[in-house]
Amino acid sequence: MSLLRVDDLAVEYRGAKVVRAVDGVSLSIDAGEVVALVGESGCGKSSLARAVVGMETPSEGSVQYRGRPVPTLGVRQRSNDFTSIQMVFQDPNSSLNPRIRVGAQISEGIAAARRRGMEATRPEEWLERVGLPATVVNRYPHSFSGGQRQRIAIARALAARPDLLVADEPISALDASSQAAVAEMMRKLALESGAGLLFISHDLAVVRLIADRTLVMYRGRVVESGATDAVWNESRHPYTRSLVAAIPEPDGKGNLPAAPTVAERAAWFDIVPEALDRV
């Protein structure tokens, strides 16, 4: 049984017009597996992540964690069965409560793990594990940089000893120098504890580095999926090809890829069956 199983999921936002952000996506994640979700802004990857942790109610399909549907995060307190799903958010500035010392916030993660019968850990250990000195435990979030805050948010999520960690663009707000390092660290720490990691990003270079499997989303649907190597090296879907082509090459010439033509864009909507479930 997969750790996480998403079947034919649709997420809709109701307004004057119904927006179907996620339009029939299926995926599964096993323990100890890093699955990346890539795609342009607005393609529905964040909506998918929100539905996975229960911040959105699926309008169709289901999200099952260990064979049980993930409850929507409503008024009711989340039960211990589901506190092993943790999330790292895109914006490190709003991820931490500005009024509470970082050590105390990490301790809340530890407390969640303790309620599931895990052994006690100390917040200092987690700070060190994410590459921060243990001495900062009594500081408030405002005295850290964005990258450091993100590390603290990751420490809090990991302190809860998650079996499934959902990271919604955790590195896009970080400076270039720490992006790869934080991504590598997340992979290492998640896998050490045997957790599954759903890593959402539009940084293709980083995804290539850390993901076992990659899903490419376009306009709410998965257009290409499978082993990361296969998806990147022999892309079968025109959208994936254009994404890969858009990765800037450090050749010193400063050439930018040509903007896609209308005909090329139209082809991105196609479903190419051989692009799915690549091995």
Added chain:
Amino acid sequence: MRRLRLRIPKHWVSPLGVIGAAIALAWVVIAFTAPLYLPHDPLAQGLPRLQAPGIDTLMGTDALGRDVFSRLLSGARVTVPVALLLVAVSMLFGTIVGAVSGFFGKWVDEGLMRLTDLVMAFPTVILAMVVAASLGPSLWNAAIAAIIVSWPQYARMTRSLVLSLRTQNYVIAGRLLGYSPAKSLISDIAPNIVGPILVLATLDIGTAILLLSGLSFLGLGAQPPTAEWGSMISASLQNFDSWWIGVFPGLAILTVVMAFNFIGDSLRDIFDPTSALSKTGVSS
């Protein structure tokens, strides 16, 4: 990014705020210590009637031969503490209602917000008069009327703050860690709404004093012979030529209301990260 930490030494505190705080503090001190140094008994009618301000009676005497100065000082004992108390009660009640409404949403929110609509649909003073009149004229009933008309603004503000905070990532992170609704409200939401609510309450103290004095002026609040500023002004209407009977209580109301408004304004500048003060980089 919101940083609501107060570091007074680094802060440029507005002069108006300091003046306001000084005046308000003076009135609060007077309210608590007045009996120690009143020159005359505020209720005794032994002095010559309608005497102009002089050495013995600093602010003259009223139509019943009572010392206006003594009545003014002891009037602070009535209006100021009652106003502070009623603002505290209405803030507490409104904040709880607003927090529950914003946090639980759905029909709870719908019900509570329609209740605030109901109260806010009437002009404040008229509604307060109706409530005070139907409860019967007394200072405490006037205070209850003032609470009834003023709690919805706290509920509204708290609700909107809770609604915006509820979707903050750290609040969601807490819920994912299994925080109960109460814990989420107390540790993640409450600390971030205290500032704006406190500002609103400070500004509301002035309004509450005006409303209390207004109701007393209309005979719906403090009853004779209680020395209350509103009813003192009301009594002066019968002796309009003796200006001192009404002018001094009027000045008392003016100074205390202005003082609390100055405090509220400068608190708002301190708490509000988008106000002109912080834009110049002076605060936080």
